[in-house]
Amino acid sequence: MKFIRFIAENKEHTGIINKNNVINPLNQDYFKYDTDLLNIDYEKEVNKNKNYNFKDIKIIEPIKPSKIVCVGLNYIEHGEELEMELPDEPKLFLKPSTTIIGQEEKIDYPSMTKQVDYEGELAIIIGKKCKDIEVENSKDYIFGYTILNDVTARDLQSKDEQWTRAKSFDTFCPLGPLINTKLNPKNLNIKTEVNGLIKQDSNTSKMIFDVYELLSFISKIMTLNSGDIIATGTPKGVGPLSIGDTVEITIEDIGTLKNSI
Ligand code: MG
Numbered sequence: 001m002k003f004i005r006f007i008a009e010n011k012e013h014t015g016i017i018n019k020n021n022v023i024n025p026l027n028q029d030y031f032k033y034d035t036d037l038l039n040i041d042y043e044k045e046v047n048k049n050k051n052y053n054f055k056d057i058k059i060i061e062p063i064k065p066s067k068i069v070c071v072g073l074n075y076i077e078h079g080e081e082l083e084m085e086l087p088d089e090p091k092l093f094l095k096p097s098t099t100i101i102g103q104e105e106k107i108d109y110p111s112m113t114k115q116v117d118y119e120g121e122l123a124i125i126i127g128k129k130c131k132d133i134e135v136e137n138s139k140d141y142i143f144g145y146t147i148l149n150d151v152t153a154r155d156l157q158s159k160d161e162q163w164t165r166a167k168s169f170d171t172f173c174p175l176g177p178l179i180n181t182k183l184n185p186k187n188l189n190i191k192t193e194v195n196g197l198i199k200q201d202s203n204t205s206k207m208i209f210d211v212y213e214l215l216s217f218i219s220k221i222m223t224l225n226s227g228d229i230i231a232t233g234t235p236k237g238v239g240p241l242s243i244g245d246t247v248e249i250t251i252e253d254i255g256t257l258k259n260s261i
Helices: 078-083 135-141 154-159 213-220
Strands: 001-007 011-017 023-025 058-061 068-072 091-095 116-118 118-124 143-149 173-179 189-194 199-205 229-231 238-242 246-251 255-260
Touching: 001 023, 023 154, 058 173, 091 213, 118 189, 118 213, 118 246, 135 143, 135 213, 173 255, 213 229
Parallel strands: 068 229
Antiparallel strands: 001 011, 001 058, 001 173, 011 023, 068 091, 116 238, 118 143, 118 229, 143 173, 189 199, 189 246, 246 255
């Protein structure tokens, strides 16, 4: 199933994209912090008498997480381009939920930095609260997948020992446009374009730690709430954005996340 959040008739909705590429809203906007997303009967909750066309809505962020857990250096070739040693365990950091923006919203260029980079990534959406999950059970806690741009002030990342400042400016986490609950996360093409030029072109099969290993590892540190996001790292080809640029990240079976700076 493909889920989307949007504004129509001055109200926020969660909806399901049906076979005709038309959106049917759910009776409630469930995709807020800490709803058990895997325990909702969506067939019952969807209002099939109400249809919205894409041209009549504004897409907004597909989920409101309590936290975004990010993985650094999870593609071998990206580690090589940053000249960083490859990790033997996932390297983690957090982005605050206040960084999130939706489809076609603008990324700020803060005055504190002189280099703002894009990082195209596959994002996992947690489906129910979990802790201490083994790899073989990870699948049972995943609701679906979306696209995330882990925007980074690269100069500040190099300068600060901690990455918090470089990763946490408001608008530094474009997310969306939709959540797909049915796909194989281990073999998806992922591509980033800036002003139409291809900058990143890879496949999620090239991850060092796959999505199930990441969920298990993180859950042994912290409780993951329903709706939380795991950003699974970026492939090689990261680079800077200039004011006015448009960045588009495309992941197979999800779509294209588009933002300008
Ligand atoms: Mg990243």
